[in-house]
Amino acid sequence: MEYLNREKEQFKKLFETEGINNINDRVKVLEFFLQSKQHITSDELTEIALKNGDSFSKFFVEDTLNLMCKFGFASKNRFDNNGGIKYEHKHLGRHHDHIICVKCQKIVEFNSENIEALKMKAAAANDFYVLQHKMEIYGICSACLKKRPKVISLSMAKAGERLIVKDVIGGVKVKMRILTMGLKIGDEIEIITNYGRGELVIASGYNRLIFGQGTADKIFAEPIT
Ligand SMILES: [Zn+2]
Ligand SMILES: [Zn+2]
Ligand SMILES: [Zn+2]
Structure with missing residues (x-):
């Protein structure tokens, strides 16, 4: 008080x-x-x-x-993905950084002496004197990870996540389209952007592929942890 x-x-x-x-x-x-x-x-x-x-x-x-x-x-x-x-x-004199869950938006604060020291080193190595810095780590908290099925549709995957393609549901036309785009079962992919609406961009090897959410709903993949 x-x-x-x-x-x-x-x-x-x-x-x-x-x-x-x-x-x-x-x-x-x-x-x-x-x-x-x-x-x-x-x-x-x-x-x-x-x-x-x-x-x-x-x-x-x-x-x-x-x-x-x-x-x-x-x-x-x-914070990214959070909107507002x-x-x-x-608190004057007390610095902290953040870890943010991209699923439930939970924010955890932390302070690491090692990271603070590394930041000074990195700046000094590039001839900079540090005034301030911000560090945000994005991830999925253990509670959200537990609730998540092993295999998810791409529309559920988050930016930065790496997954293995497991299945494509829907008609022959959808499967053909995905195949001609250069994506097949067993491929390792990375989610580049997914805002939960509009288009979703993934990387497969050196290719970037763009899907609508409808198509992303039909592709199932297993997150690599
Ligand atoms: Zn810091
Ligand atoms: Zn969470
Ligand atoms: Zn904070």
């Missing part, structure tokens, strides 16, 4: 000095933010405020979050 009060006092002081409007409402937004979980969207924060009896416009909440970023109370991240921007508390 002491941390919360200290942040609140600093926030007020800075905002007053800068002549920012609606300070009392902004302090409320800050309070909800500091009490919320890490990595929250502005929509989620607006919702929390509403549940607690404070109705702020989405615009006001987002504007306040952006001010918090500007003054070092929050930082924002747009997520804000998190910025």
